[in-house]
Amino acid sequence: MYHSVDDCSHDPYRVTVSPRRLDRQLGWLRRRGLRGVGVRELLAARAQGKGQDLVGLTFDDGYADFVTHALPLLHRHGCGATLFVLPGRLGGDNAWDPSGPRKPLLSAEGIRHAAAEGVEIGSHGLTHLDLTRADDALLRAEVRDSRALLHDLTGAHVHGFCYPYGKVDRRVVDAVREAGYSYACATDPDDLACSLALPRVHVGEQDRAWRLRLKLRLRRRPVEGV
Template structure:
C-alpha cells in the first residue's frame, strides 16, 4: 500500500464552532445560541445539500477524497446543555457533531469565564450518554488552560493526561483535541501530536497548517442566513489549503 502523500493540499473543510445551546439573554462572551437558532442554522445547511457531521466522519470522508457535502460541527467546553439543547436538534436534522470536553472539570462549571454566567458542565455520565448517542468525544484539555502560556508540565498534563482520562472514561481511544481559547503555537501543536491525537481544532491558526491546526468558524446567535452564507463562502477564500488532507 502506497504511503499517504502528506504534502498534498486540499481546500480547508468548513468547520463550525459552537459552545452552549440554551437561553442567551445573559451572554457576555457570545458563546450561546438558542436551540431555535441552532435548528434554523442546521436547516439552512440541509437546504443547500450540506450535512453537519463529527470531525471523525468529516476527516475520514476527506481522506477518501469524498465529503465535499459535509461540514464539521463542533461544540467546545462540554456544557451540560448539550444534551438538552443541542442533541435533540442534531437528531431532528439528521446531523452529528464532535463534543470537546474537560475531564478535569467533570460536573463543574465554566470558572475560566470571569464575567459568567456560570454554566454547568457535563458529568462523566453525561459524557458517556452523549457518546452513546454516537457523538464523537474529543479533549479540550484537562481544565481549559491557554496552552501557548503553559509550562512544560502543564502542557503535558493538558494533552496527555486528558486523553488518558477520557479513554478510561469512555473505554475507547480519543483522536481529537481542541485548543482552549483557540490559541495555538508550534509548541502546542507539537505537544498535541506527540500525545497521540490524530487531529486538533483551533480557530485561526495563522501560519500553522496541517491536521493538528484546523481552522474553524465561530457560529453565534446573530448568524442568520446571510451571515452564514458569507461565513461559508469566505472561509475557503480566506484560508490556505490544508496539508495532509485530500
C-alpha cells in the same frame, strides 16, 4: 464552532446560541444539501476524496446543555458532531469566564450518554488553560492526561483535541502530536493551519442565513494535510 446551546440573553463572551437559532442553522445546512458530522468523520471522508457535502460541527467546553438542547436538534436534522470536553472539570462550571453566567458542565454520565448517542468525544484539555503559557510539565498533563481520562471514561480512543481559547503555537502542536492525537482544532491559526491546527468558523446567535452564506464562502481555503 459552537459552545453552549441555551438562553443567550446574557452572553458577554458570545459563546451561546439559542436552541431555536441552532435549529434554523442546521435546517439551513440541510436545505443546501449539506450535513453536519463530527470532525473525524469529515477528515476520513476527505482522505478518500469525498465529503464535499459534509460540514464539521464542533461544540467546545462540554456544557450540560449539549445533551438537553443540542443533541435532540442534531438528531432531528440527521447530523453528527464532535464534543470537546474537560475531564478535569466534570460536573463543574465555566469558571474561566469570570464575567459571564455560570454554566454547568457535563458529568461523566453525561459524556458517556453523548458518546452512546453517536457523538464523537474529543479533549479540550483538563481544565481550560491557555496552553501557550503552560510550562512543559503542565502542557503534557493537560494534553496527555486528558486523553487517557476520556479513554477510560468512554472506552473509546480519543482522536481529536481542541485548543482552549483557540490559542496554539508550535510547542503546543508538538505536544498534541506526541500525545497521539490524529487531529486538533484551533480557531484561526494562520500559518499553522494543518491537521493539528484546523481553522474553524465561529457560529453564534446573530448568524442568520446571509451571514452563514458569507462565512462559508470566506473560509473555504485549503488546509495542509487535509
